[in-house]
Amino acid sequence: MSKRLADADAIVFNFPIVAWKRRLVEPFATAALAKLKRKRVIVILHEWASLDWKRRLILWPVILLADAILFSAPEVRREWLESHYPIGKKAIAVIPIPPNLLPSGHEKAGPAALAIRALRAGGRTIIGQFGSIYPKKNCAELLAIARALVDEGQDVAVAFVGSFIKGMDNVEEDFRARVEALDLGDRVMVTGYLSTDEEVFAACREVDIFCYRFTEGLTARRGSVLAAALGGRIVVTNTPADPAGLEHHTLFQSLIGNGNIVLCQHDADAGAMANAIRDAIGRVPPPLNIDAEITSLWNAIIGKLEGVQSAGQSKTRPVEISG
Structure with missing residues (x-):
């Protein structure tokens, strides 16, 4: 991981993670290493209120180290804000999540x-x-x-x-x-x-x-x-x-x-x-035109990431990114 971080500007965590009980320390250790190497840490939260408290507890140390918190939907952002967790100086924003499956158009019936x-x-x-x-x-x-x-x-x-x-x-x-x-x-x-x-x-x-x-x-x-x-x-x-x-x-x-x-x-x-x-x-x-739609979506995602990169330097607590 140290070698991979050397060539990166930031590391992005998608939470929650699968098989979290077998990966209790790994996310925090990775985030801590990133901070030691002066890399930005970005967390994307796909769930919050629906998570068991033990899972939130495991995520919390990584979130504390994060420079920015992104949410997959407005309702997740709302759940986070209503939980009143202290987050310090962090940029926050809602980010569109791209599809994880795309058709090729040439599938054969199995x-x-x-x-x-x-x-x-x-x-x-x-x-x-x-x-x-x-x-x-x-x-x-x-x-x-x-x-x-x-x-x-x-x-x-x-x-x-x-x-x-x-x-x-x-x-x-x-x-x-x-x-x-x-x-x-x-x-x-x-x-x-x-x-x-x-x-x-x-x-x-x-x-x-x-x-x-x-x-x-x-x-x-x-x-x-x-x-x-x-x-x-x-x-x-x-x-x-x-x-x-x-x-x-x-x-x-x-x-x-x-x-x-x-x-x-x-x-x-x-x-x-x-x-x-x-x-x-x-x-x-x-x-x-799905290709054009996917390209447009990724442009929006990149725009959000660039926005939190720059806004994270602000002293506002928290920094809300819109647009």
Whole structure:
């Protein structure tokens, strides 16, 4: 790490980290080394209030050493400020997070994609979700929406492109029980974990319409929504709780403006979401220059990073970066 820091102007930490219990000391040691070498330390927080206090405690020493704190969404910034942690002289800003998956456009159908295709037998419309299955994602909401569509006479099936989060009690059992309770047993499939981007997007291309109903509404942290929309399919979801929650993220704004993401009311119920899906069946969003959109997004990210680099020298506590 010492050699890698020698050629860097700054080190950027993305928190929280995976497998944090096995990496209790490493982040702080790296941040301390960076400060000793007079390098800037930048922390990007993707979560805060939802983190267990023990995880926050592990992050705190690194945050104390940071020159700037960036937040992946306005609500994370708000959670941080409301927690009243002393931060000293630091620049803070909200920064757009780029998609972590991008389609190549040349994906070949693998076993998961073929299984979804088989579910389409007889002309069914496939609605679905991409991403891990866990309670906070409200995956069971999609089952209720599917039931509403079936009751209206729509022949739909549901494909979940992803797997159940391990270590959470009864997640899969509760999910399966909900499927049976709604009498959707022959209409629902879960692909399981897909290890490559090609497998993911090949499977996603077999889904006609994606749908998510989040308790907090759509937020800029929902990479699964970005991936589904970038795959060329319409995503139906509910509006953010904060009307300004997506203003900093030009890619989300473009996808909404182009019709790739269709927004329902924040408190839309299963029936309203089902109506939006029914209206979207057969629609194809106009082509969008994804390369140009990604370039624009990265320019915004670089601009934010440059902004905190210069503002960090200010004596204001804290320094709020906008624009």
